[in-house]
Amino acid sequence: MKKIPIIQELEEFKKQGYEDNPNEQVIYIFENGFGASVILGKHSYGLEIMLITPDYEFDKDYVKSQLLKLESDLYYDVVGYLNKEKMNELLKGIQKIKPFLEVTE
Numbered sequence: 001m002k003k004i005p006i007i008q009e010l011e012e013f014k015k016q017g018y019e020d021n022p023n024e025q026v027i028y029i030f031e032n033g034f035g036a037s038v039i040l041g042k043h044s045y046g047l048e049i050m051l052i053t054p055d056y057e058f059d060k061d062y063v064k065s066q067l068l069k070l071e072s073d074l075y076y077d078v079v080g081y082l083n084k085e086k087m088n089e090l091l092k093g094i095q096k097i098k099p100f101l102e103v104t105e
Contacts, residue, residue, distance in 0.1 A: 004040045004047065005084040010091055027052070030095045034063075038087065045080020049090055058099035066097050 004026050013035075017025025023041025033054025040047045051067070051074050067075040070093040072086075079090065 002040060002047075004038055005087060007084075007088050007091060010088075010095070013095070028091055028094075032095070032097055032099060033058075034094050034097050034099075036091055036094050038091075045078060047082040047084075047087060048078050048080035049074070049082060049087060050078045051075065051094065054099070056099070059101065062101050063097055063099065067093070069093075 004024055010028060013028045013030050015027045015029065017027055017037065017039070021039070023039045023044050026038045027035060028038070029035035029052070033056060035052035037050045037052060038048070039050075053063075064075045070090055072079045072090060074090060074094075082090070
């Protein structure tokens with residue numbers, strides 16, 4: 001059976017998924033409060049990823065604009081049938097999300 005690929009530089013953010021999930025699951029939670037659930041198994045869209053949002057308020061429109069730059073439906077849906085490279089790209093994109101537009105003078 002295939003396994004969820006390991007992204008070595010993101011290992012410190014990885015947690016085990018829920019035990020009652022019949023598929024293999026890994027959860028990533030990044031320092032910005034955002035994260036992702038990555039699932040692979042019989043009852044999934046192949047290697048799939050879903051955005052996890054933080055518990056605090058954030059600028060939804062600004063976050064959406066950042067996610068749309070990743071060329072995926074990640075803002076509003078599960079993204080499936082990924083390869084390791086696209087999974088890596090999406091995870092690193094989520095890791096870089098800024099919850100608010102930073103205004104500099």
